[in-house]
Amino acid sequence: MANTDTAQDAAALRAAIVRKLTYDMGKSRSGARDRDWFLATALAVRDRVIDRWLEATRAAYAHGEKQVYYLSLEFLVGRLLRDNVSNLGLVETLREALAPLGVDFDAVRQAEPDAALGNGGLGRLAACFMESLASLAIPAFGYGIRYEHGLFRQILREGWQHEYPEDWLQFGNPWEFARPEISHDIGFGGSVEAVRVSEDEMRHVWHPGETVQAVAYDTPVVGWRGEHVNTLRLWSARALDPLKLEAFNFGDHVGALADRMRQEAISKVLYPSDESPAGQELRLRQEYFFTSAALQDLVRRHLRVYGDLRSLPDKVAIQLNDTHPAIAVAELMRICVDLHAIPWDEAWAITRGSISYTNHTLLPEALESWAVPLMERLLPRHMQIIYLINAHHLDSVRAAHAGDVRLLSSVSLIEEGHGRRVRMGHLAFVGSHKVNGVSALHSDLLKRTVFRDFHAITPDRITNKTNGITFRRWLQQSNPGLTGLLVEAVGPAVLNDAARLEGLIPLADDAGFRDRFAAVKRANKEAMAALIRQQLDLRVDPAAMFDVQIKRIHEYKRQLLNILETVALYDAIRSQPHLDWAPRVKIFAGKAAASYHRAKLIIKLAHDVARVVNGDPTVRDRLKVAFLPNYNVSLAEMIVPAADLSEQISTAGMEASGTGNMKLGLNGALTIGTLDGANVEMLEHVGADNIFIFGLTTEEVEARRHDGSHGAAAVQASPRLGEVLEAVESGVFSPDDAGRYREMMASIRGHDYFMVGADFDSYFEAQRRADARWQDSGAWWRSAVLNTARMGWFSSDRTIAEYASEIWDVPIKR
Ligand SMILES: *Cc1c(COP(=O)(O)O)cnc(C)c1O
Numbered sequence: 001m002a003n004t005d006t007a008q009d010a011a012a013l014r015a016a017i018v019r020k021l022t023y024d025m026g027k028s029r030s031g032a033r034d035r036d037w038f039l040a041t042a043l044a045v046r047d048r049v050i051d052r053w054l055e056a057t058r059a060a061y062a063h064g065e066k067q068v069y070y071l072s073l074e075f076l077v078g079r080l081l082r083d084n085v086s087n088l089g090l091v092e093t094l095r096e097a098l099a100p101l102g103v104d105f106d107a108v109r110q111a112e113p114d115a116a117l118g119n120g121g122l123g124r125l126a127a128c129f130m131e132s133l134a135s136l137a138i139p140a141f142g143y144g145i146r147y148e149h150g151l152f153r154q155i156l157r158e159g160w161q162h163e164y165p166e167d168w169l170q171f172g173n174p175w176e177f178a179r180p181e182i183s184h185d186i187g188f189g190g191s192v193e194a195v196r197v198s199e200d201e202m203r204h205v206w207h208p209g210e211t212v213q214a215v216a217y218d219t220p221v222v223g224w225r226g227e228h229v230n231t232l233r234l235w236s237a238r239a240l241d242p243l244k245l246e247a248f249n250f251g252d253h254v255g256a257l258a259d260r261m262r263q264e265a266i267s268k269v270l271y272p273s274d275e276s277p278a279g280q281e282l283r284l285r286q287e288y289f290f291t292s293a294a295l296q297d298l299v300r301r302h303l304r305v306y307g308d309l310r311s312l313p314d315k316v317a318i319q320l321n322d323t324h325p326a327i328a329v330a331e332l333m334r335i336c337v338d339l340h341a342i343p344w345d346e347a348w349a350i351t352r353g354s355i356s357y358t359n360h361t362l363l364p365e366a367l368e369s370w371a372v373p374l375m376e377r378l379l380p381r382h383m384q385i386i387y388l389i390n391a392h393h394l395d396s397v398r399a400a401h402a403g404d405v406r407l408l409s410s411v412s413l414i415e416e417g418h419g420r421r422v423r424m425g426h427l428a429f430v431g432s433h434k435v436n437g438v439s440a441l442h443s444d445l446l447k448r449t450v451f452r453d454f455h456a457i458t459p460d461r462i463t464n465k466t467n468g469i470t471f472r473r474w475l476q477q478s479n480p481g482l483t484g485l486l487v488e489a490v491g492p493a494v495l496n497d498a499a500r501l502e503g504l505i506p507l508a509d510d511a512g513f514r515d516r517f518a519a520v521k522r523a524n525k526e527a528m529a530a531l532i533r534q535q536l537d538l539r540v541d542p543a544a545m546f547d548v549q550i551k552r553i554h555e556y557k558r559q560l561l562n563i564l565e566t567v568a569l570y571d572a573i574r575s576q577p578h579l580d581w582a583p584r585v586k587i588f589a590g591k592a593a594a595s596y597h598r599a600k601l602i603i604k605l606a607h608d609v610a611r612v613v614n615g616d617p618t619v620r621d622r623l624k625v626a627f628l629p630n631y632n633v634s635l636a637e638m639i640v641p642a643a644d645l646s647e648q649i650s651t652a653g654m655e656a657s658g659t660g661n662m663k664l665g666l667n668g669a670l671t672i673g674t675l676d677g678a679n680v681e682m683l684e685h686v687g688a689d690n691i692f693i694f695g696l697t698t699e700e701v702e703a704r705r706h707d708g709s710h711g712a713a714a715v716q717a718s719p720r721l722g723e724v725l726e727a728v729e730s731g732v733f734s735p736d737d738a739g740r741y742r743e744m745m746a747s748i749r750g751h752d753y754f755m756v757g758a759d760f761d762s763y764f765e766a767q768r769r770a771d772a773r774w775q776d777s778g779a780w781w782r783s784a785v786l787n788t789a790r791m792g793w794f795s796s797d798r799t800i801a802e803y804a805s806e807i808w809d810v811p812i813k814r
Contacts, residue, residue: 078633157798313353329431
């Protein structure tokens with residue numbers, strides 16, 4: 001019901017939108033398209049944020065509040081219109097504002113491009129954290145890079161992935177404010193001069209060979225109910241004065257332009273690598289570029305307000321999202337020692353007191369390190385500082401553990417061996433007062449594996465902060481049907497406090513409520529079925545179980561296990577077509593890193609299996625396979641509310657946390673998963689009866705890997721797996737190229753590092769348990785309701801509150 005206040009506000013908003021369209025964009029109403037309406041609407045909505053934004057920023061300094069700085073090379077934000085409008089409480093007002101103009105809010109919403117400035121979970125976590133920081137009214141800045149091109153667009157042709165450039169800024173970004181006046185000089189290369197300043201004191205002066213400017217672009221981050229607004233400050237590279245460059249090149253216009261291009265390349269494109277190193281000089285330049293800009297920025301702000309760097313740890317908490325900004329440790333030391341003449345030990349206390357570090361992976365191939373010669377060439381002063389930090393660090397280790405040569409080489413910041421390298425994880429560890437993993441299991445494994453020796457030396461350093469997701473985006477906005485039902489069932493306070501979801505627990509036994517819960521899911525699935533039909537020209541039955549695996553394609557995430565189980569199920573249905581099979585739609589989405597050939601082949605296999613299965617009349621509606629292209633935040637927002645079964649089937653010990661698992665569980669999907677990452681904590685929360693756990697544990701995986709013939713043994717032990725492998729490797733699904741999958745299948749018979757064979761039977765059996773639950777619809781929906789009811793703990797508000805009290809030492813007012 002539109003009350004008069006809403007009606008008045010809608011009229012005011014409508015007038016503002018039309019003004020933006022007319023006077024800021026120079027367009028007439030009649031000629032405006034959805035994209036134009038989006039821009040006009042976003043500009044009008046942004047106006048409603050500014051006063052509170054400026055006020056929040058001012059208040060933080062006026063009250064001397066501690067500021068959180070979240071440094072992340074990635075922010076996987078997605079669209080912002082609905083997020084902002086919803087947090088401002090303007091959804092209905094905006095619908096009413098647009099309707100008389102003949103404009104549909106949902107069409108406008110979908111005209112917004114995704115800000116895809118991240119690869120996957122790590123970048124999405126940073127975006128969820130920014131939203132929760134604002135919602136908890138913690139003064140915070142996010143610092144990152146304003147990539148001109150975000151994560152590539154994925155096109156599938158005959159099942160092969162092709163990467164196309166993404167161009168989110170093509171029509172302008174209405175949310176950001178360019179701040180050309182806020183810039184910092186970022187140096188690279190050159191030399192270091194040692195200057196004697198007194199009898200026993202040297203100062204080091206870095207003369208960079210090259211300087212690039214980092215220019216600020218600010219996006220306001222609106223918290224829940226619009227009460228607090230923080231800043232996401234992304235840096236763009238600008239070549240220093242082009243005229244100077246030209247003079248430097250002695251009138252060589254073309255050379256000057258080439259230099260300029262090279263410098264500005266720093267913020268051109270996001271590295272499309274996930275869980276694998278991007279060992280390129282440009283990557284190191286990106287990392288130093290944004291880290292140095294962030295530190296210069298926060299130091300300048302701190303000095304302006306407080307006048308002295310010694311109070312930095314009291315007023316500033318710097319969180320490093322993985323090791324990408326780990327050079328911050330050396331950069332902050334340089335700023336203190338070289339630029340502000342602070343004695344080394346004091347500078348070290350300032351640095352360690354301010355910085356903390358989040359580890360995101362145990363995969364050895366994903367642990368960042370940089371060759372010493374590259375560091376010496378690109379960041380000569382930082383390399384000196386790292387050597388000095390290392391000398392102090394090794395001295396103190398030696399003092400406590402004399403003669404332990406193995407320990408010293410294991411905790412050294414420099415990896416000796418074929419080519420010396422700087423270990424960025426080690427640098428981040430020694431430069432931080434706290435180091436955290438992102439799930440209980442992961443933090444535990446950090447202590448036992450990559451940081452084992454560090455943990456022995458500093459047992460209080462490592463702590464756990466299990467990841468979370470923002471419920472505003474992943475429930476309230478993406479699933480309005482379920483949100484409405486929850487508000488009705490347990491009251492509107494659930495919108496403010498995720499713990500209120502527990503009020504649903506008794507309703508799991510209420511058949512009437514379960515029916516309404518199922519009806520919401522059904523409506524979401526119908527929308528999803530329409531999207532599958534539109535994108536893939538494939539009809540799926542919304543009454544079937546929607547079995548969903550959406551995430552980056554990676555061998556450790558084991559999409560291959562899911563596809564091979566699909567083949568086994570297909571064979572089983574065909575051999576016993578008279579049985580009462582639980583109908584399923586297997587839904588996949590995800591991108592493979594451009595150079596990751598095995599991952600691309602897995603996508604191709606999903607496509608090949610889909611072609612055969614979907615075209616086979618004997619299975620009819622009992623099995624369909626759909627691979628949706630170009631997975632991103634907006635596609636996730638469509639799929640998550642429509643999922644019945646959530647596939648979280650990584651090899652135990654390899655997924656640090658996962659957050660997709662949380663999104664799907666929150667929206668009432670039952671999880672089929674291994675004891676990996678945050679699945680372990682999900683099991684504790686939702687209860688063993690409401691989740692399908694299978695497979696080897698981390699310890700069992702470790703033990704098996706020592707046995708060189710375990711792959712062959714697993715195939716030997718499972719006739720079902722044997723048949724599936726034979727079918728795939730003999731070309732049943734790839735008649736155009738019978739040998740396409742031979743090598744991939746051979747690896748399962750061989751090393752099988754990811755335990756696809758070892759977990760196959762256990763997984764197949766867990767899937768049949770899921771089938772049985774599905775057939776008992778009362779039991780299924782009871783479990784589904786209990787999943788939603790017991791996921792409150794996985795809110796990123798809880799995660800951020802833990803960081804605030806246990807790592808940052810900042811109070812929470814809300
Ligand atoms: C949540 C999310 C992820 C992370 O998913 P996982 O299943 O935890 O790997 C990756 N990409 C997008 C677009 C997401 O929304």
